[in-house]
Amino acid sequence: MKKALLLVFLFLFLGTVFGIEGHVFVDLNSNGILDSEDQTLQGCLISNGVEIVSSDSEGVYSIPGSDGYVFLIKPDGYLCSEWYVKGLENHDFLLMPSVENGIFAVVNDIHYADDPDLFYESLGDREMIDSPDEYMTKLVSILETVKPDFIVCNGDMGASIKDIDDEVATRWATKVKDYLTISNIPVYYSVGNHETNKKKADPYDIFHNVYGPAYYSFNSFGTHYIVLNTHNIVEGSFVYEVDSEQLEWLKKDIELVDNNNRIVIFSHEPVFSLAKTDNYYELMQIFADDCSYHITGHKHTMIEYFDAPFVELTCGAVSGAWWEGPSPTGDEYGFTLFEMKRSDLNYCFVTLADDNSGWFDMSREAPYSGVEYVRFCTFPSTEDIVVLLNDRIVECDVLKKDMRFWSEYYFNVNLSSCDDGLNEIVVRSGDREFRKKLFVRSAPVDIKSMKTNPEYFEGSLVLVSNCSNTGQWGKSYTFNDGSDTFMVQITNLDVPFTISKDYKYSLYGIFRNSERVVDPIELLVAEGIVQEE
Numbered sequence: 001m002k003k004a005l006l007l008v009f010l011f012l013f014l015g016t017v018f019g020i021e022g023h024v025f026v027d028l029n030s031n032g033i034l035d036s037e038d039q040t041l042q043g044c045l046i047s048n049g050v051e052i053v054s055s056d057s058e059g060v061y062s063i064p065g066s067d068g069y070v071f072l073i074k075p076d077g078y079l080c081s082e083w084y085v086k087g088l089e090n091h092d093f094l095l096m097p098s099v100e101n102g103i104f105a106v107v108n109d110i111h112y113a114d115d116p117d118l119f120y121e122s123l124g125d126r127e128m129i130d131s132p133d134e135y136m137t138k139l140v141s142i143l144e145t146v147k148p149d150f151i152v153c154n155g156d157m158g159a160s161i162k163d164i165d166d167e168v169a170t171r172w173a174t175k176v177k178d179y180l181t182i183s184n185i186p187v188y189y190s191v192g193n194h195e196t197n198k199k200k201a202d203p204y205d206i207f208h209n210v211y212g213p214a215y216y217s218f219n220s221f222g223t224h225y226i227v228l229n230t231h232n233i234v235e236g237s238f239v240y241e242v243d244s245e246q247l248e249w250l251k252k253d254i255e256l257v258d259n260n261n262r263i264v265i266f267s268h269e270p271v272f273s274l275a276k277t278d279n280y281y282e283l284m285q286i287f288a289d290d291c292s293y294h295i296t297g298h299k300h301t302m303i304e305y306f307d308a309p310f311v312e313l314t315c316g317a318v319s320g321a322w323w324e325g326p327s328p329t330g331d332e333y334g335f336t337l338f339e340m341k342r343s344d345l346n347y348c349f350v351t352l353a354d355d356n357s358g359w360f361d362m363s364r365e366a367p368y369s370g371v372e373y374v375r376f377c378t379f380p381s382t383e384d385i386v387v388l389l390n391d392r393i394v395e396c397d398v399l400k401k402d403m404r405f406w407s408e409y410y411f412n413v414n415l416s417s418c419d420d421g422l423n424e425i426v427v428r429s430g431d432r433e434f435r436k437k438l439f440v441r442s443a444p445v446d447i448k449s450m451k452t453n454p455e456y457f458e459g460s461l462v463l464v465s466n467c468s469n470t471g472q473w474g475k476s477y478t479f480n481d482g483s484d485t486f487m488v489q490i491t492n493l494d495v496p497f498t499i500s501k502d503y504k505y506s507l508y509g510i511f512r513n514s515e516r517v518v519d520p521i522e523l524l525v526a527e528g529i530v531q532e533e
Contacts, residue, residue, distance in 0.1 A: 019048070019065035020088055024055045024072065027094040034059075034092060041095065045073040045256060049213065050245065052252050069213035073253070076100070076219045079184060084212045098184075100149045100221040102340030103404060107139065108154035108268070108297030109317035111194070112176050118168055119323070122160040126322040135333050136179045138352045139318065143182055146337065146405055149220050151185055152227070154297045154315065155192025155268030159322075161206050162197035173210040188218065188227055192268040193298070196231040198238045203231070215246050217253050221340055224257045226250065228267040230274060240274045240492070242267075242283050250283075254290050262292045262343070270296040270305065270314045272524045275492055293345055301329035301459055301510070302336070302349045303364065305524065316349050321516045328512035330458030337379070339403050348377040348406045356380070358427060358434030366460030366511070367441040368423075371414050376427050376434070379406040387411055388426040390418070415440050422456055448483035451520060454513040464521065465506045466532070469499050476519070479505065487519045493526040504532040 024044040029037045040059025045052055048066040052073070055061040063070060070091070071084035078095040085091045112132045113119035119128040143151065158164075158172035173195075180187045189211035196203050204214050214229040228250070232243040242250070257263060265287070271294065274280050287294060288309040295313050302316035316331040326332050332351040339346045351357040361375040376385070381402060387394045394413060401408040413425060418440045425436045439445060439456040447464050450457045464486075467479040476489050477499060488507060490499075499505070507521055508528045514520040523529060 019063050020070050020085070020091060021060065021062035022090050022092045023059045024061060024093045025059050025095065026078070027096060030096070032094065041075070044075055044093070046093070047071055047073060047216070047249070047253070049215065049249055052249075052256060069216075071213055071216045073216070074186075074218040074220075076222060079186065083186075083218070084216070098149075101404070102221040103146065103148045104150050104152065104220070104338050105143060105146065105148045105335055106152045106154055106266075106295060106297075106315050106338065107180070107318050107335040108315055109156045109192070109300055109319050110136070110153070110176055111156055111159045111317075111319040111322055112136070112172050113159040113323075114172065114175065118164060119159045122158075122164040122168075123322060124163075126159075126324065128159075128323045129325065130323045130333075132319065132323060135318065135352045136176075139335060140179055140182060142350065142352075143180075143185070147183075148185060148337070150218075151180060151182075151187045152225075152266050152295075153180060153187060153189045154266055154295070155190045156194045156297065157189070157192065157211075158194065160194040162194055166206065169206045170210065173206055177210055186218075188216075188225075188266075190214075190227050190266055190268050191229045191231055193231060193238075193240075196233075196238065198233045198236065203233050204229075215249070219261075223262045223264055223340065226253065226263065226265045228265060230267040230269045232279075239277065240269055241277050241279045244279060247279055247282060250286060254286065257290075262345075263290050264293045264295065264345070265291050266295050268296060269298045270294070271312055272305070273298060273492060276494055299329075300327040300331065302331050302334075302359075303329075303459065303510070311345075313347070318352070324516065326458075328458070328516040329510065330455065330513070337405065339405075341403070346403055346408075348379060348403070348408070350379045350406070356382075356429075356432050358429070358432070360425070360427075360434070360436040362436075364459060364461040364510070366457055366462050367439045367445045368415050369440060369442050370416055371412050373412055374410070374425070376409045376411075377406050378409075378429055378434075381405065381407040382429045382432075384429075385409050386428040387413065388428065389413060389415075390423055391426065422453060446483035447481050447486050447520070450511055451484060451486070451514050454511075454515065454520075457511040458513050460511050461508065462511045462521070463506060463508045465504075467505045467507055469501050469503075469505065472499070479507065486514070486521060488521050488523060488529075489519045490523060490529070493523060493528075495526050495529060497531055499529070506530045506532055 026039040044055040053063045072093045079098045116128040157176040161169040195207045217226040232239045291310040293311045300317040305312040315336040320327045320333045334351040349359045357379040359377045396411045399410040420441045423438045427434045437456045467481045471478040509521045509523040
C-alpha cells in the first residue's frame with residue numbers, strides 16, 4: 001500500500017516538475033490523432049499562465065508544469081475545440097482551418113437563474129421579473145444567424161454564483177455554457193465579480209470547473225485578443241485589480257505580438273472600477289502603450305468613455321436591470337456585435353426585446369442644446385430612414401453605412417428651436433419607429449427634474465451644481481442641490497479633499513434611474529466632484 005501511494009506521489013511530482021508536452025497540428029483527416037496526412041505547425045504559442053513557449057519545426061512543444069491550466073494561444077485562421085487542459089502530462093492541440101470574417105459578439109452580465117426565489121436568494125436586492133430563458137433563446141437565435149468568429153461572455157454569467165450553494169451555482173453556470181454552445185463558434189469566458197468568492201481557497205472554483213482558465217489570449221482575423229481577470233484576493237479582502245502573476249504574464253504575451261497587429265483586451269470591469277494600486281498604474285501604462293480597445297461589462301450600460309490613448313468601451317447587459325427591465329441607464333436587454341472592417345473596429349448594440357433593434361449613439365451631455373450629431377444603428381440592416389423631431393419630419397442629410405449585419409445612419413439634429421424641457425427624436429424605418437427622449441435646456445438642470453423624468457436623462461452625463469453635503473455613511477454621501485436630496489457612492493476615487501458640510505460642491509457623472517438604484521449620480525473619476533469657491 002505504501003509503495004502504491006509513493007508511486008502516485010512520484011507520478012504527480014514528476015508531472016509538476018517536468019510539465020506537459022505534445023504536438024500542435026492541423027488535423028486534416030479529422031481523426032483526432034497525428035498521422036502522416038496531418039500538418040504539424042511551427043511557431044504556435046502555448047502558455048501555462050506564467051511562461052510562454054513555441055512549438056518547434058516538428059510541431060512539438062514542452063512547457064514546465066504548474067498547478068493551473070495550459071492553453072494554446074490560438075493562431076489566426078484556425079479552430080481548436082480543446083484549447084486548454086489541466087493536470088495532463090501529454091496533450092496534442094488539434095487545429096482545424098477556419099475562414100474568419102472579422103465579426104464577433106460580446107455578451108455580458110447575463111445573471112442567469114432558473115428560479116425567481118433562488119435568484120432573489122443570491123442577489124438579495126433584485127427581483128427576477130422577466131424570464132432569462134426567453135431572452136437567452138432569442139440571443140442564441142441571432143447568434144446562429146450571424147455566425148460570428150467567436151463569442152466573448154464577459155463576466156457575471158449567473159445571478160450571483162458566489163452567493164448561492166455550489167450545486168445551484170454550477171447548474172446556472174453550466175446552463176449559460178449550454179446556451180452558448182453553438183455549432184463551431186468558439187466561446188471565451190471572463191471572470192465577473194459575481195463569480196469571485198473570497199471565502200474559498202480557489203475563489204474561482206465554479207468558473208474554473210465550468211469555463212476553464214481565468215486569463216489567456218488568442219488570435220483572430222489579424223487581431224490579438226487578451227482576456228484578463230480583474231479580481232484579486234489580498235489577505236482575505238476582495239480587490240478589483242489584475243494580480244502580479246497575471247501582470248507579468250501579460251507583458252510576456254504582448255512582447256510576442258507583431259507590431260502590426262491590433263491588441264484588444266477584455267475584462268469584466270472597466271478601468272474606472274479598478275482599485276488604484278501599483279498594479280493598476282502598471283496595467284494602465286500597458287494599455288496606453290499597446291492596447292487599441294478595452295472592452296468590458298459590469299456597469300449594465302452601453303457607453304464609450306473615451307477613445308484615446310485606447311478606446312474604453314463598456315457593453316450593455318443581456319439582463320438589463322438584473323431582469324427587472326431596462327438598465328438604470330435605459331439600455332434594453334441586449335448584446336454587442338462587432339465587425340473589423342479595414343482595420344477599424346465597428347460596433348452596434350443589439351436589443352433583444354423586439355425582432356428589429358434600433359440604437360441611438362449620441363452625446364451623453366445633458367441637458368441637450370444646439371446641434372447634436374447622431375449615429376443610429378438598426379439590426380438587422382434596413383432601408384432608408386425618416387427623422388422626426390417631436391413628431392415633425394426633419395429635413396436633414398442622412399449618411400448611411402452598411403455593415404454586414406446592421407446599418408448605421410449619421411445625421412445632425414438642430415435642437416435650438418425646441419422648447420425647454422421634454423423633447424423626442426423619432427427614427428422611422430418602414431413601419432417601425434424608434435424613439436429617443438431628450439431634455440433640452442440652455443441652463444443647468446436640477447436633480448429633482450432628473451428624478452421626476454428619469455427616462456429623459458438615463459445614461460446621460462449631467463452636472464449638478466450648488467450641492468450641500470447633508471450626510472455620510474462610510475463611502476456613501478447625500479447631497480442636496482436645493483431641489484432634492486440624492487445619494488452618491490464614492491469608491492476607488494482619490495478625492496483630493498475632505499467632503500464636509502461647510503462647502504458647496506459640483507458633481508459631474510452618469511445619471512441612473514433612481515427607481516432602479518439608490519445612487520442616481522455615478523462619478524467616474526475623482527475630478528467628477530469639485531469643491532466650489
